Amino acid sequence: MPEATAEVHFLRCGRYGADDIAGGLDRLLDESRIGRVVREGDIAAIKMHFGESKETGHVRPHLVRRVVSWLARRGARPFVTDTNTLYRGSRSDSVMHLRTAAEHGFTQQALDAPVMIADGMRGTSEVRLRAPGDIVGEAPFGAELVKADSIISVAHFKGHELSGFGGAIKNLGMGGASRAGKLDQHSTTKPYVREGCVGCGTCARWCPVEAIAVAEEASIDETVCIGCGECIAVCPQKSIGIRWDESTDIFQRKMVEYLGAIATLKTGRVAYVNFITDVHPVCDCYGKAKTAITPDVGVLASLDPVAIDQASYDLVNAGPVAAGSDLSPGYRAGEDKFRDLHQDVDATVQLRYAERLGLGTRDYVLLEVNEERP
DSSP: OOOSSEEEEEEEOBTTBGGGSGGGHHHHHHHTTGGGGOOTTOEEEEEOOOOOTTOOOSOOHHHHHHHHHHHHHTTOEEEEEEOOOSSSSTTSSHHHHHHHHHHTTOOHHHHTSOEEETTOTTSOOEEEEEOSSSSOSEEEEEHHHHHSSEEEEEEEOEEETTTEEESHHHHHHTTTBOHHHHHHHHOSSOOEEOTTOOOOOHHHHHOTTOOEEESSSEEEOTTTOOOOOHHHHHOTTOOEEOOOOOOHHHHHHHHHHHHHHHHHHTTTSEEEEEEEOSOOSSOTTSSSOOOOSSOOOEEEEESOHHHHHHHHHHHHHHSOOOTTOSSOTTOOTTSOHHHHHSTTOOTHHHHHHHHHTTSOOSOEEEEEEOOOOO
């Protein structure tokens, strides 16, 4: 069970923003007691988001290397990882995903750690875990995350169009899921064939359960389809669609149950780091630069995913508004920035539900880390 009040350690950005925090990361990780989850000899997964091609908000590689080095000094064997996307983009299979990661500076040479995609070539290398709660039941996760001895979530805290914000809960709960898990969280229905299909048969050849027939165009038998999303990834015409039909509340609850599945399996072996820098209004899956909604805040570290996301949420909402942001003209500083950006989304659903499931607490104490400068 989580503690009544959780510790969240905070390294504040100085005048130079994200470029000003690298030197203090070791002290943050030391003081946050994250070392408790990693043992000597561990194969330790650093779960992060490499950013869609041309996107600029992701955590910078030199900062991730600091985490790698810190783990290595404790005798762990870290690797840096993410899972493939459900939608068609620059990260929908491992080849494209690794190329995009390298484009953004995430290579073995730059990080001094292997970079791998946790759910395999096309997002189907998975392990199904039992999830808490009463919605999901079984949660398909990237197999290499499940096989890791310990996990450090390194999340870029920012806005999100379906969950209001994305932080530690989303980085592992959604970001750790295989393609089938992502499809499950986003939709109650199976993929469908939309306009543009040319009947090439690629989807049918890759379907693992022969649920697709092809005449002049493809058709999917929903009674046979298992919802793995393989057809979405392989269609050369991008003619397999996703029905984004979950309410934002249910989406957030599913995401929390997925986090619960992996966090329960790895009890005592998961820690969380949130970078509150380049706080963009939407997910890093958008392949274009966006203006931040607030100046860089800093980095948080905790053993509690609920507390670290609550603290991140509070710090962003308490901060000033960045010039040129997407916040509405009538927005007043100190109000809920995420609710202003995504007015139909109550971002606190994920926090309240995660606390209810016993994954953490919203009550936290913020312990500021003082970086010693030369």
